[in-house]
Structure formats: structure tokens, C-alpha cells
Amino acid sequence: MKLLLSVIGLILIIEGLPYFTFPDRIKIYLAKVITMPSSTLRIIGLASIMIGVVLVYIGRA
Numbered sequence: 908m909k910l911l912l913s914v915i916g917l918i919l920i921i922e923g924l925p926y927f928t929f930p931d932r933i934k935i936y937l938a939k940v941i942t943m944p945s946s947t948l949r950i951i952g953l954a955s956i957m958i959g960v961v962l963v964y965i966g967r968a
Contacts, residue, residue, distance in 0.1 A: 926933055940948070
């Protein structure tokens with residue numbers, strides 16, 4: 908349980924950094940994301956999941 912809470916905390920820190928440090932750039936980026944087709948976003952999401960699974964596998968090996 909401690910590990911899970913640590914991982915969630917680390918994810919929130921990493922996710923929050925860009926919003927805190929570059930809020931204006933994030934707004935521009937999000938405006939571009941809105942115009943992307945759903946298929947492109949799905950591909951990006953799937954690639955992120957696959958990279959994450961590989962990293963977790965390597966880290967746990």
C-alpha cells in the first residue's frame with residue numbers, strides 16, 4: 908500500500924509540474940490537442956501505456 912501511495916504521489920507531482928511552471932504554454936498545447944483527431948489521441952495513449960508497461964516490467968525484473 909505504501910508503494911502504491913508513493914507511485915500515485917510521484918505521478919501527481921510529475922503531472923502537476925508543467926501546469927505550475929508553464930501555464931501559458933499548457934493552454935496553447937491543450938488548444939492543439941482539442942483539434943487532434945480521436946484516433947491520433949488513442950495512438951498516443953496506447954503508445955504511452957505500452958512504454959509504461961515495458962518500464963514497469965524492466966524495473967520489476
